[in-house]
Amino acid sequence: MQSWLEFARGPLFLFAFSFMVLGLLRHLLITSWQVFAAMRRAGDKNLPYKKILVSTLKWLFPLSKIGDQILFSLTSILFHIAIIIVPIFLAGHIALWESGFGVSWIAISNKTADILTLLAIVSAVALVLQRATAKATRSLSRFQDYALPLLIAIPFLSGYLMTHPASNPFPYDATFLVHLLSANLLFILIPLTKLSHMILLPEVQLVSEVAWHWPEDAGSRVAATLGKENAPI
Numbered sequence: 001m002q003s004w005l006e007f008a009r010g011p012l013f014l015f016a017f018s019f020m021v022l023g024l025l026r027h028l029l030i031t032s033w034q035v036f037a038a039m040r041r042a043g044d045k046n047l048p049y050k051k052i053l054v055s056t057l058k059w060l061f062p063l064s065k066i067g068d069q070i071l072f073s074l075t076s077i078l079f080h081i082a083i084i085i086v087p088i089f090l091a092g093h094i095a096l097w098e099s100g101f102g103v104s105w106i107a108i109s110n111k112t113a114d115i116l117t118l119l120a121i122v123s124a125v126a127l128v129l130q131r132a133t134a135k136a137t138r139s140l141s142r143f144q145d146y147a148l149p150l151l152i153a154i155p156f157l158s159g160y161l162m163t164h165p166a167s168n169p170f171p172y173d174a175t176f177l178v179h180l181l182s183a184n185l186l187f188i189l190i191p192l193t194k195l196s197h198m199i200l201l202p203e204v205q206l207v208s209e210v211a212w213h214w215p216e217d218a219g220s221r222v223a224a225t226l227g228k229e230n231a232p233i
Helices: 002-009 011-041 049-060 070-089 091-101 110-133 143-163 172-192 194-211 218-226
Strands: none
Touching: 002 011, 002 172, 011 172, 011 194, 070 091, 070 110, 070 143, 110 143, 143 172, 143 194, 172 194
């Protein structure tokens, strides 16, 4: 078991984390290049940057969208808050960064970490149930929409059990291995699935806005493609 633990938190972690960083960087560079290329072809190069910023913030903090499906939206917001704060600001994780790279930052208290961890687990299950039982979301959902929240919940659940041995029915080393393997798997899946929106979301509104700034000859080229060059408008 110890050899598996060493492998999972050593070579496997380095591979998975590097894969995530390089994969997200690839997404970011490709999207940025596409935006740059679209702007070069655009007839109108003036973008409403204030509007784009406001729209992006609304996507990052979708409080204005909780009217139609308030329970689902609030659950989603709480889920995202929990899964972002705990991995980054957990004292144990920060200690690993400090020992490996000599960098550290402020940590949340253990009690706060416990509350957010349980919130992540409960909200993950709630999101899947709400998505499965609501006709509007069920018709638009794919396999990963159900699988990813549950997969994300695994390192949170295993981490909670590790820090609360009295509530853990499994051996510590086995729980630790599940925690490491599930976290490494998520690192690998992030650039391959919709989880990549963690880095791409700020560019979504910019891409959408640029897409409507057609090249100057776009109209004539579309007409030519459709064989309607001389058709009346």
